[in-house]
Amino acid sequence: MGNLLSLKDVQLYYDHVYALKGVSIDVNEGETVALIGANGAGKSSILRAITGLKGIRSGSIRYDGQSIDKAGPDVIVRMGISMVPEGRRVFPLMSVRDNLLMGAFTRTDKAEIRQSLEMVLARFPRLKERYTQAAGTMSGGEQQMLVIGRALMARPRLLLLDEPSLGIAPKLVQDIARSIVAINREDKVSVLLVEQNSRMALRISQRAYAIATGKVALSGNSAELLEDSRVKDLYLGGEV
Template identity: 45%
Template sequence: MSTDAGENVVLQIDNLESYYGPIMAIRGVSLKVLQGQIVTVLGANGAGKTTLLKTISGVMDPEKGTVKLAGTDIQSMEPDAIVRRGIVHVPEGREIFPLLTVAENISMGAYTRKDRGTIAADEEMVYSYFPILKDRRTQRAGTLSGGQQQMLAIGRGLMSRPRLMLLDEPSLGLSPLLTQEIFEIIVRLNKEQKVTMMLVEQNAKVALDAADYGYVMELGRIVMNDSAAILAASKDIQEFYLGVSQDENQRGQRRWKQRKTWR
């Protein structure tokens, strides 16, 4: 994948292949994430989305291909070194520390940092986005609701001051109302804290509403990519990911043409 002059590329992946045992889970994937973007990767279960994030963050080793963070190859680095380089992975299922308090979980997110004097200010920043966590900071994390645990996982990730935050299925197991709340906070963090994000998500509507750019994976391959707005308008995306049939899409297009005529 070529890089256009003047683009500030945070993450660039070229011809990536990863395996689960003998099974190829990622098949020649190439993509990039620009500074300040929210990029979403859509796809059904088994498409390879989670494997992709695990390969980026060093949890899995790629068989082939390159992963570059700000121009530096990281595909052979250990996960802790990748965190220190600036990638934080908020995994599927949150994976908080259930026996630690909320405050202790938040503090754990800063374990790689050496600027100890600014950590308290960043903790307050996290609590400003997730005030319920401040109210429950002495509570064991395992007793939180699913939505609160997702907030905690994101807050813990923010404490490393990431160049790139990887979010794996942030809406998993959440009600539509909580999903909307989580994604509103994701967008705010991107705009206000300038956090570049790459998220994988089965809820295509909320993901495309939040994202600047999107990729669609099927069976380990990228089969479609474009701006989020163009993907959301695609007939294939509407039918297979947004639950809009071709007939409904055609009726919607006719109604849109009629409204334009009325104007």
């Protein structure tokens, strides 16, 4: 299992305010890695740095052995990294079908795009039921399935998920969690998961990093962190 993504001593600022203070994390091929921590800790800033949406001040970011520090977001998508942003950003007036096809905008292989579309609809049967429906009329959980499916249409090797459970009904949170596990295990897509629902994140990932004030506070095996007293007190609200 080789290294797929590596951040080393990454520093990132918003104007003159530190967002990341020397963050180092790794994602190996085939892994699901979770980033947990309080709101404002810097988790989403890590994803923005990886995707080229925010330039870093110093440090390095390498993907599949290549430096992507200076690469633009479109180049990074073509290299095999897709992100599901926080907030379920669908195109509300467009159909489910057209939203999904927007995820394949960098691809020209029409026959394989159709295969990807069929795969996504098989992964999320509810999207097949809503195929011609305007995305803005769907529930929050259905929209979350849609934006994950749209990201998969880019055929990524690495999927970045930013708070996929935020504002979702508990029943659908379970469905989203099962989908993430299936995407990783069955579709062979590596996953970097940013999540305030730390219990869920630790249960579906292999490794995790706890982020606090722009730094890595703790890291290790997810099952072990789930039982770590420091993680329980800081991120899980006491006993699990």
